[in-house]
Amino acid sequence: MKEDGNMSKRYWRSALALVVLISLFAACKAGGTTSGTGGAAGEPEVLRVWITWGDNPAQLQELFNRYAEANNVKVEVNSPVEDDKVIAALSGTEPPDVLVLGGPDNVASWVNEGLVTPLDEYIAEYGIDLDDIYPAMLAQGRYQGKLYALPWGSDTYGFYWNKDLFEEAGLDPERPPETMEELLEYADKLTKVDENGQITQLGFVPDFSWGHMEQYIRLYGSFWFNDDGTKVQLDTPEMAAALRWEQQFYSRYGAEEVLRFVSSTGEYDSSEHGFMAGKIAMMVDGEWMVGDNFIGGLAPDLWYGEGPIPYPAAHPERKGTNTVGGTVALIPSGVKDKDAAAKLLAWMMTPEIVADEMVANFNLPSSKKAAEDQRFYENEKFVVFMDLASSPNATYQVFTPISSDLLDELDLIEQQVLHEGADPEPLLQAAQAKLQPMLDEVVGK
Known part of the structure; x- marks a missing residue:
């Protein structure tokens, strides 16, 4: 999903460094209902979904109400969620059951901090069809051989x-x-x-x-x-x-x-x-x-x-x-009932739900079966992007725990080269010498 470009990305990069310092109090204040639990005796289980984007929160809540009604649970959708609340919740004890991000930029860093649940066992158990997901979109949620996030639609x-x-x-x-x-x-x-x-x-x-x-x-x-x-x-x-x-x-x-x-x-x-x-x-x-x-x-x-x-x-x-990239969904490691969260995530990944949500928001489907929905082809200009996303030349960004640091360096280099006329080669050499040891350190963990 489209967010506010570079400004949003820079905020995430700066805020990530504070994850381990966020207090439990802040995490609790960010939430509300306890994640993945029931309320009073006899009341349905409450699942919380946080989404960092959303021009139409009511539409998102209506979508998740369909899951709630079919499964005798309550789903509370919070959209759009402010960045500081996401970081506080991830480092606290009551994160949302499913977190939906505008992009995967910070997932590898959070994995390195132990804040994200590996999804591989849940994918098999709840029948998420990875063959139905476009490979370039799926790859953006993989880190060191494991899947930590799944694409929920995409952009290009x-x-x-x-x-x-x-x-x-x-x-x-x-x-x-x-x-x-x-x-x-x-x-x-x-x-x-x-x-x-x-x-x-x-x-x-x-x-x-x-x-x-x-x-x-x-x-x-x-x-x-x-x-x-x-x-x-x-x-x-x-x-x-x-x-x-x-x-x-x-x-x-x-x-x-x-x-x-x-x-x-x-x-x-x-x-x-x-x-x-x-x-x-x-x-x-x-x-x-x-x-x-x-x-x-x-x-x-x-x-x-x-x-x-x-x-x-x-x-x-x-x-x-x-280069495709966009919305990803993950399960924070602090979620108490990961099976309930995984079941909800599996529903989100079904072709019908992917199609309904992406049509509503003019975004690309991550599901090949969803892409067969004729609503995507009613706007001939949108079809151009459908073709690009499914092209054999569609590719993806590789993310690592130092992606934030590298993108900060690259932002600065790009400004110096474009706006100040600098020679790119010495700037790239200096950044390479600075960043490779940082990557070696975290990859070796």
């Missing part, structure tokens, strides 16, 4: 372009740039600068509305961790090349001027958003953007297209590469 990113602005620039509105090199050429044609040297329209900004390095580095054929999460891979030709490619979109017009122009555009969820307002001609963004909360409702008359993010010209086999 694609390429958006404004067809009106293409026509104005003499470009074919039905032919977006195919390669990353061609994207740079299109961006030049779609950028306008007035007589005072001020930008009035931008072709493309690689880190709008936030960074997308997890997409670009996969398109360049690498990632910042190896597949088993034991090696840091920052000091590589691929990382340097991806950053230099991004840098060009700033250096051609002056980073300060690009930043000024981008900051003058509207909020992400407003009709004055840079792309929706016709001020930025092309962008990378997620499938939710086509829904009623964004373009569908805020700019319904916008003439635009979407497709895969352009690939490096030297590697046409990478066409359609996209």
Whole structure:
């Protein structure tokens, strides 16, 4: 599910360091009803589900009421839950029975702290069909050979372009740039600068509305961790090349001027958003953007297209590469009745429930059977993302206990390279030297 981009991620990274210091009192105050237990004699068992996102809490509660009615239990849904409450509950004695996160970024770190339950035995016992889950989505919840989180729907990113602005620039509105090199050429044609040297329209900004390095580095054929999460891979030709490619979109017009122009555009969820307002001609963004909360409702008359993010010209086999990621569900280790929690989680993973929830929120299904639901194909623009998520070139992020530290370093490097014109190689070398010993220490535990 879509959350608030980099700001939310940075909060999680900072707050994680405080997990072991949170008091039991704070954990109890965050909750309410005791997890996985009944109330007074004769009353049904109460299960608590915490969800860190949710524009429509009532819809989520109605969904879980279906489970409650079928199983003679009560399910209390708390959505959206503030980040500090999640961290307090995980480190306390009364966490929610099921915790649903906007992404898996912190799961490996929490596993390393002993805060998350391995799911493998419950998957078998409660008949969760792993073959029904898209492999790239399933992989994001696996750490050191065990599954700790399951995808409940997913997100991916694609390429958006404004067809009106293409026509104005003499470009074919039905032919977006195919390669990353061609994207740079299109961006030049779609950028306008007035007589005072001020930008009035931008072709493309690689880190709008936030960074997308997890997409670009996969398109360049690498990632910042190896597949088993034991090696840091920052000091590589691929990382340097991806950053230099991004840098060009700033250096051609002056980073300060690009930043000024981008900051003058509207909020992400407003009709004055840079792309929706016709001020930025092309962008990378997620499938939710086509829904009623964004373009569908805020700019319904916008003439635009979407497709895969352009690939490096030297590697046409990478066409359609996209990095999926999004909502995951887990069972905290402090849950008292893990069987009751696992039974609820298994229900959440059924194709019918996955389909109903993802249709309601304009998100991608993690279940192959759910993806057969024709409601996903009623919006032709959403179908583009359905195809991307099920593509053989769909891939995933590798997460480790030092993911937060690495992403902090990478955020800083990306800012220095794009916004300050720095050479990426020495920055990547320094980060590699700093982070590999940190990873060695935690992997060796």
